[in-house]
Amino acid sequence: MKKHRADAWDAITRAAEDAEIARALAEPAEEVDAGLHAHGLDPARVRADGAALGARLLADRERLAWQVEAAEALAKDEARTSPARGRYAALDHDALLARLALAKSNPRLSAPVAFMFRNHTPEEATDEELRGMLEDLDALADPDDE
Numbered sequence: 001m002k003k004h005r006a007d008a009w010d011a012i013t014r015a016a017e018d019a020e021i022a023r024a025l026a027e028p029a030e031e032v033d034a035g036l037h038a039h040g041l042d043p044a045r046v047r048a049d050g051a052a053l054g055a056r057l058l059a060d061r062e063r064l065a066w067q068v069e070a071a072e073a074l075a076k077d078e079a080r081t082s083p084a085r086g087r088y089a090a091l092d093h094d095a096l097l098a099r100l101a102l103a104k105s106n107p108r109l110s111a112p113v114a115f116m117f118r119n120h121t122p123e124e125a126t127d128e129e130l131r132g133m134l135e136d137l138d139a140l141a142d143p144d145d146e
Helices: 002-026 029-038 043-063 065-084 093-104 110-116 127-141
Strands: none
Touching (some): 029 043, 043 065, 110 127
16 A cells, blocks of 8 residues: 555656646746846856756766666566576575586586586585576576577
8 A cells, every 4th residue: 555655646746846847948038047047146157057967968878878788688687587596495405416417418508517617516516506507507598598
């Protein structure tokens, strides 16, 4: 119930903000200038500062566009792998090792499994490491992968 109230309040707030923005945009330039003068501001300076800010924000947006793309790719990858999370939570150490041995027998996965254990043996890995490895292998084995 609280979520519905919060959603309703957010919608009302957004509508009020949108109405205020529309009102301000419809205000004649002379009235805007008079209001700025009344508050001790120079309208030409305010416009110049606003234009400079807009230019900086656009430059930042272009410069940092790779971060948006990276975040979208990460979200897509997490959405793709999220069903696998917890898939191996109930398995004990021996069952995890058995799954890894099975993966190692798969020609497509044998090299990644060998790489995962280049510094230690499977028996030395923690259960959490083994679960993470199995989830990674599931992603590699997924035929729907792009």
